[in-house]
Amino acid sequence: MPELPEIETIRRELKSLIINKKIKDFYVKDKIFLKKPKAVSAWRKNITSKVKDVSRQGKFLIIKLSNGLKVVIHFRMTGQLIYGGDDGAKVKIVFSDLSALSYYDKRRFGEWYLVKSEKDIPLLQLLGIDPTAESFTPHVLSSLLEKKNTKIYEFLLDQKAISGIGNIYVNEILYHAKISPFRKTREINNNEVESLYYSIKEILNKAIKARGSSIDTYLDIWGNPGKYAYQHVVYGKEGEFCAHCPNKIMRSKLSGRSIYFCPGCQQ
Numbered sequence: 001m002p003e004l005p006e007i008e009t010i011r012r013e014l015k016s017l018i019i020n021k022k023i024k025d026f027y028v029k030d031k032i033f034l035k036k037p038k039a040v041s042a043w044r045k046n047i048t049s050k051v052k053d054v055s056r057q058g059k060f061l062i063i064k065l066s067n068g069l070k071v072v073i074h075f076r077m078t079g080q081l082i083y084g085g086d087d088g089a090k091v092k093i094v095f096s097d098l099s100a101l102s103y104y105d106k107r108r109f110g111e112w113y114l115v116k117s118e119k120d121i122p123l124l125q126l127l128g129i130d131p132t133a134e135s136f137t138p139h140v141l142s143s144l145l146e147k148k149n150t151k152i153y154e155f156l157l158d159q160k161a162i163s164g165i166g167n168i169y170v171n172e173i174l175y176h177a178k179i180s181p182f183r184k185t186r187e188i189n190n191n192e193v194e195s196l197y198y199s200i201k202e203i204l205n206k207a208i209k210a211r212g213s214s215i216d217t218y219l220d221i222w223g224n225p226g227k228y229a230y231q232h233v234v235y236g237k238e239g240e241f242c243a244h245c246p247n248k249i250m251r252s253k254l255s256g257r258s259i260y261f262c263p264g265c266q267q
Contacts, residue, residue: 001059001075003164003168004056004165004204005210005212005213006212006220007059008056008208010081010220013083013220013222014061017221018054018095018101019053019054020050020051021051021096022050022096024048024096025044026040026043026047026091026093026094027089027092027094028090028092033090033103034112036113036121046069047093047114049065049067052065057118057124057130058163059163060124061074061075070115070118072114073103073111074123075105076109076110077217078217080105080217080219081101082101082103082104083100083221083222084099084102085101085104089104090103090108126159126160127159128160129163130164131200132164132204141193144162145188148161149184149186151181151182151183151184151254152196153174153254153259154255156173165200167235168213168235169203169207171261172234172235174196174199174266175234175260175261175266177192177199178265179196181254181261207226211226234249237249238250238260242262245265249262
């Protein structure tokens with residue numbers, strides 16, 4: 001699933017490409033992606049407007065239109081948004097200069113909304129703080145941890161607490177912070193909170209700079225893979241030696257997800 005670094009990469013590129021472009025037409029080959037409104041006719045009637053801005057909230061991409069409406073896209077597991085593309089696209093936005101945004105989704109879990117406000121999408125209202133925002137501080141992180149009594153791995157995946165972080169980056173962040181994924185949130189001391197905070201910031205910033213991680217299907221808007229997977233030090237490294245101690249990276253399962261960790265470094 002594209003996580004915060006991947007969606008942020010797409011947002012930044014689109015912001016430089018489609019601002020002030022007029023949407024001319026809208027095509028849909030698979031209506032399963034249209035969540036609100038569900039009718040293709042309603043989309044085609046209301047989407048023809050200029051692009052005013054492109055933003056992100058958690059793992060959601062938001063295209064703001066000059067008519068006051070917003071196109072909100074949740075990529076889910078395998079969604080891809082390509083600038084250009086071909087007739088195989090499931091959903092396509094065509095601009096007046098004939099350039100286009102083409103959406104592909106092998107597993108068909110993605111969601112498209114055309115709404116007046118983010119309030120029209122209940123899930124968006126539940127999202128927690130964005131870890132790249134200035135308002136996200138060590139004190140805020142400490143307060144969030146104190147309110148929970150769960151494993152730190154599950155806490156970081158909880159989109160209602162901190163939005164945008166998924167399984168890939170949780171593994172990398174906890175390794176960088178030298179914190180076991182199985183520790184309870186209320187067991188994390190002040191020094192560890194600070195280490196965790198700076199690990200979140202550093203890992204996400206490095207991933208954004210590398211244009212995300214391509215593990216399965218993620219591609220940027222040019223159809224190119226992200227490069228951060230080459231920098232992973234723990235995710236997908238089961239059986240390999242840790243870079244900082246004689247132990248090997250182990251894999252475990254929690255809530256149906258694979259956890260990668262070093263039993264020596266992460267306490």
